[in-house]
Amino acid sequence: MKPKKVPGIPSQVSGGYHDTESIQKIQNIHEIDSKFNILKDRFFNINEWGSYCVKHTVEFNHCDPSGKLVQRSPQIGDYINILLTKINNPKVEDYQWVQIDMIDNTNPDRLMIQCRPSKLPGNEFAGKTVHFYSSGSSSTFIISKGKDYIKMSIYGRNEKINKDAGFISNIKNKFFTLTGMTGSSKIQWKCIADGIVDIK
Structure with a gap:
C-alpha cells in the first residue's frame, strides 16, 4: 500500500511511513460544530493526549522554546517530548523530542500541526537529535x-533510524525503529487518535 497523498503532508521519499486515521460518524448533523469544537480543545491541549489512550502508557509534554512545560495552545517553535513507556524518574534523554515547525489553522474545517525530531531545547545548533527517527x-x-463526521489523522513520513545519537542511544533507536516498523508505534498512534476523536 502506498502512502496517501494529503495536502500539506511532506512527500514520502524514503524510509518508513504510516497513515493513521480515526473517524467518528455523527448522525445528528446539528452536533457536528459543537463536537468539532471539543475536538479542537483536545487537539490543542497536547499535555492530555496520552490520557486518551488507555490501552498504552504514553506521555506527552508540551514545552516552550526554552524547554519549560506550558499549558497553552501550541506555537511554531514549541517542543513536545514523548515518553513511550512508563519509566520511574525518567531523564530528559529518555523522552523522544520533536519540535513544531508548522501550524495551519487557515481552514476552519481542518487544523494541522507538523513536527520533526529535534535536538534538546536550547541546542538548536549543537548536540544530537534526541529521537529514534532522524x-x-x-x-x-x-x-x-465533514458533513457527517469529525476526524483525527496522524501521518508519518520518511521515517529513518537516527544514527547520530551516541552508541547506547543508537542501539535503543534501532530497537524502537524496528518495533515501530512492525506496527507497535502505529497501534499507539491509532489508540491516541481513536481516543481523542471519541466524543460522546
Whole structure:
C-alpha cells in the first residue's frame, strides 16, 4: 500500500511511513460544530493526549522554546517530548523530542500541526537529535470535519533510524525503529487518535 497523498503532508521519499486515521460518524448533523469544537480543545491541549489512550502508557509534554512545560495552545517553535513507556524518574534523554515547525489553522474545517525530531531545547545548533527517527522524518497531526463526521489523522513520513545519537542511544533507536516498523508505534498512534476523536 502506498502512502496517501494529503495536502500539506511532506512527500514520502524514503524510509518508513504510516497513515493513521480515526473517524467518528455523527448522525445528528446539528452536533457536528459543537463536537468539532471539543475536538479542537483536545487537539490543542497536547499535555492530555496520552490520557486518551488507555490501552498504552504514553506521555506527552508540551514545552516552550526554552524547554519549560506550558499549558497553552501550541506555537511554531514549541517542543513536545514523548515518553513511550512508563519509566520511574525518567531523564530528559529518555523522552523522544520533536519540535513544531508548522501550524495551519487557515481552514476552519481542518487544523494541522507538523513536527520533526529535534535536538534538546536550547541546542538548536549543537548536540544530537534526541529521537529514534532522524530529523528528516515528520509527523503531521490533522483534525477535520465533514458533513457527517469529525476526524483525527496522524501521518508519518520518511521515517529513518537516527544514527547520530551516541552508541547506547543508537542501539535503543534501532530497537524502537524496528518495533515501530512492525506496527507497535502505529497501534499507539491509532489508540491516541481513536481516543481523542471519541466524543460522546
